[in-house]
Amino acid sequence: MGNELDVGSLRGWLADVLAEDLDGGVDATSHATVAATAMATGDVVARRDGVVAGLALIEPVVRLAGDADCDVVLRVADGDRVRAGDAVASVTAATRALLTAERTLLNLLCHLGGIATETRRWVDAVAGSGCAVRDTRKTTPLMRRLEKYAVLCGGGVNHRMSLSDEALIKDNHVVAAGGVAAAYRAVRAEYPGLVVQVEVDTYDQAVEAAEAGADLLLLDNMDVTELRRVAAALGDRVTLEASGGLTLDRAALVASTGVDYVAVGALTHSAPVLDLGLDLRTAPEGG
Known part of the structure; x- marks a missing residue:
């Protein structure tokens, strides 16, 4: 927006x-x-x-x-x-x-x-790292447009506005489709022009999703060591977003791993x- x-x-x-x-x-x-x-x-x-x-x-x-x-x-x-x-x-x-x-x-x-x-x-916490702060869809019903606008006012950037803007393959989609690569192929076949992000929990899943062709990876609840490993291996091939369990006092440390975004649900659901x-x-x- x-x-x-x-x-x-x-x-x-x-x-x-x-x-x-x-x-x-x-x-x-x-x-x-x-x-x-x-x-x-x-x-x-x-x-x-x-x-x-x-x-x-x-x-x-x-x-x-x-x-x-x-x-x-x-x-x-x-x-x-x-x-x-x-x-x-x-x-x-x-x-x-x-x-x-x-x-x-x-x-x-x-x-x-x-x-x-x-x-x-x-x-302010991640300033100088090259990493941007991004919101989520954890917004108040019927107030998403306003809340995401407020994120922009604070210097953040917006994630997708709706489920139709871009695809985000999450863990339950992976289970339903029978695997990370299978889920990606299904979305890409149905919506060839849509940006596709894949949520992954491990380094191996990240590699699988990147090799399948994912545009972005949502690195869910990975520790700093794992984030650095993924960024070193895949950072020049795919956009990386760290999410889950993030706190303000660790924001700079997570941003320093080489990820492009930190996704913070708390911006809208508990500010x-x-x-x-x-x-x-x-x-x-x-x-």
């Missing part, structure tokens, strides 16, 4: 997300406490250091919450590092719409910023959020 967020294609999805918060009604608290004519300006502020992602979502969420004329000023760009206390964006809108949008908007920005921040930590808040700085009229 590209490095820019296609907000237009997400509008319907965002409407559904906001509708879940309203559950067929209105924001009762905001409607009771804030005049319909009141306007306010709010700042989206970082509560801790990190990397931001998803800022283009601010405007459509506020518009969908009830103010088609809201004004959003971005103070930073997606992928920028921010410090606690930094304002990342300012929004001027009808106060009711701004307050209605607040939690939905922060949920999205905090989650995506957390992924971008965690990705940047891994990217802590980047804490952000919305602070009103002008009081609503008549509120």
Whole structure:
């Protein structure tokens, strides 16, 4: 996917997300406490250091919450590092719409910023090795596009977006097909133009898959010694990706083995959020 967020294609999805918060009604608290004519300006502020992602979502969420004329000023760009206390964006809108949008908007920005921040930590850890940090399909259902975009904001690269983008022959496919080479031949025969990656657990499987013609090898749960052995033998013939059991404190060591990628499911399935808040700085009229 590209490095820019296609907000237009997400509008319907965002409407559904906001509708879940309203559950067929209105924001009762905001409607009771804030005049319909009141306007306010709010700042989206970082509560801790990190990397931001998803800022283009601010405007459509506020518009969908009830103010088609809201004004959003971005103070930073997606992928920028921010410090606690930094304002990342300012929004001027009808106060009711701004307050209605607040939690939905922060949920999205905090989650995506957390992924971008965690990705940047891994990217920094392997800097200078020539190895890239890659995500997986271990994403939240219906949020894969956003989460993978956040990985890009953190300096990582994307693996396949869907099961149809490229083939990944995993251990269960190998069992079902009767072997690594047999599984590869079956996929290649059915989809001759598709990139084919093969998951392998041992050096011998890696050699078999490379000789069969695999484009990429997913080296699953191999120790550093085995990774170096595979890279020395096959690194000039096939792209190599280390996966499984990776931790941040060992990232540089694994990257130094000669692999092209480290695949990190934790980027999307367990990254802590980047804490952000919305602070009103002008009081609503008549509120």
